[in-house]
Amino acid sequence: MLKGLDPVLGPDLLGTLRAMGHGDDIAIVDTNFPAAAMGRPVIRLDGLPATRVLDAVLSVLPLDDFTPEAAWRMEVVGDAGAEMPIFDEFRRVIVAREGASFRLASLERFAFYERVRKAFAVVVSGETRLYGNILLKKGVVRPD
Template identity: 55%
Template sequence: MLRNIPPILSPDLLQSLRAMGHGDEIVIADANFPATALASRCHRLDGVSATDVLEAVLRVMPLDSFVPDPALVMEVVDDPDAVPPVVGEFQKITTATADNPVALERLERFAFYDRAKTAFAIVQTGETRLYGNIILKKGVIGT
């Protein structure tokens, strides 16, 4: 057992988070996301919401402070200015939990998929709310 590690983070997911280097990206994806088809490493957390996973990941992983957009969400198709409720929650969690709170930036759906293909890992959650997808860029831990 370990202390201060959110229990929803599986051993395999913790290993990926630890193995990631500065600038590597991880995707937290909803249940509809084509994670297995896109990922070189796919971690499944069925039954767990994307918001819970985001909060858990941000408790152990720093966001990159050297880029303007270390957290990206998927734009709503045909309404790029829309903010789905789950994205509003992502913003609240990022603001409250991240060591480097940022405004979430948006990517068009297919650009998001292309970016996800290059991610270090994708976490497939049980999130059923549409557009419950976010990409996080790992930062560094300062001394």
């Protein structure tokens, strides 16, 4: 255990977040997501909601402010404009950790899968709510 770090950030996840560079993506996905099929390193955090994992990750990972979008959710199949309750929870965590200038963009299901296939890693949460998937683009830590 380390002081000041969220206990959700175990050695595998913390090492992965540290190893990522500016512009790298990381996916936090639900229990239904085909994570192993993506061909990326998989970190399992079974039993934890995706929103809890997102909050822990954003406690140390800056979002990319050089691009217009740095966080994406998967669109609901057959209704791209549909809003699942978890989407608002994702937004609240992003605003709390990164500020209101960041928005939650969306990607069509297969476009989301393609982006995850290029991600640095995939974190499988214990999220059971449908569409509990989010992609994050790492930014830079600016000097104070």
